[in-house]
Amino acid sequence: MIELPAIEPLPSKGPDITIGPRSTPAQEPAASDWIHHWPEDSGAISLGRCSQSSDFLLRFPDLADFLISADGSALGAWPAPETNADTLRHLILDQVLPRVLAHRGQLVLHAGAARIGQEAIAFIGETGRGKSTLTASFHAAGYPLLSDDGLVLMQGDGTTCAQPTYPSLRLWPEAVAGLFARTPGLAPMAHYSSKQRVTLKDTADNKPVSLAAIYVLAPETQEDAEGISLTTVSPSEDNQSIYFEKCFLPSSALDG
Numbered sequence: 001m002i003e004l005p006a007i008e009p010l011p012s013k014g015p016d017i018t019i020g021p022r023s024t025p026a027q028e029p030a031a032s033d034w035i036h037h038w039p040e041d042s043g044a045i046s047l048g049r050c051s052q053s054s055d056f057l058l059r060f061p062d063l064a065d066f067l068i069s070a071d072g073s074a075l076g077a078w079p080a081p082e083t084n085a086d087t088l089r090h091l092i093l094d095q096v097l098p099r100v101l102a103h104r105g106q107l108v109l110h111a112g113a114a115r116i117g118q119e120a121i122a123f124i125g126e127t128g129r130g131k132s133t134l135t136a137s138f139h140a141a142g143y144p145l146l147s148d149d150g151l152v153l154m155q156g157d158g159t160t161c162a163q164p165t166y167p168s169l170r171l172w173p174e175a176v177a178g179l180f181a182r183t184p185g186l187a188p189m190a191h192y193s194s195k196q197r198v199t200l201k202d203t204a205d206n207k208p209v210s211l212a213a214i215y216v217l218a219p220e221t222q223e224d225a226e227g228i229s230l231t232t233v234s235p236s237e238d239n240q241s242i243y244f245e246k247c248f249l250p251s252s253a254l255d256g
Contacts, residue, residue: 035049145167
């Protein structure tokens with residue numbers, strides 16, 4: 001078993017997740033049962049329905065397979081021989097856990113988030129836009145980090161609340177050097193990346209907090225050299241797709 005103290009308590013209901021290595025390969029889905037790929041058309045990360053069962057196989061080629069039960073109550077891990085404990089922990093916490101929560105009916109957003117007073121703000125955008133660095137900069141300025149990745153959204157009393165899957169922060173070495181006067185606690189994220197898992201003090205707790213705003217990080221343009229601009233995003237169909245693409249969706253939605 002792999003120890004995952006970072007995810008206690010989980011923002012979900014139902015049975016605990018059981019995580020353990022598999023001694024045999026996960027059941028291979030038929031070609032027609034592969035129902036989603038990330039990024040699109042590349043097959044880099046794939047989700048498939050296993051043949052002759054209701055389980056789902058989440059595959060990270062050359063790294064690990066994860067078998068998720070249809071209701072998200074059980075999880076089996078089958079790492080490749082070269083996948084070390086750090087990499088397996090990263091895949092489970094930052095990739096598989098949001099998927100498991102989505103199978104349990106939670107709405108999970110791929111976003112960075114910080115707490116300002118009694119509210120939270122979140123940042124979404126394409127990979128490389130700086131969600132983690134921006135979130136870390138808010139923490140360094142005194143606004144506690146919630147998460148730089150999985151953020152569970154839920155309805156509260158007349159408001160939308162946000163709760164982190166766990167208080168994660170992963171940064172490139174140059175971002176760590178530029179943000180912190182004193183080097184924080186660092187640990188390897190995964191064997192295939194130079195990103196570091198950053199341990200911070202005084203992060204926000206794991207309780208739901210009212211979500212004040214979501215900021216969409218736009219592509220950098222020549223005009224950005226003069227400063228930062230904010231534009232209200234309209235609820236158009238194109239803009240709604242931005243949020244949709246940053247959600248971990250239940251398999252029923254992907255299959256539909």
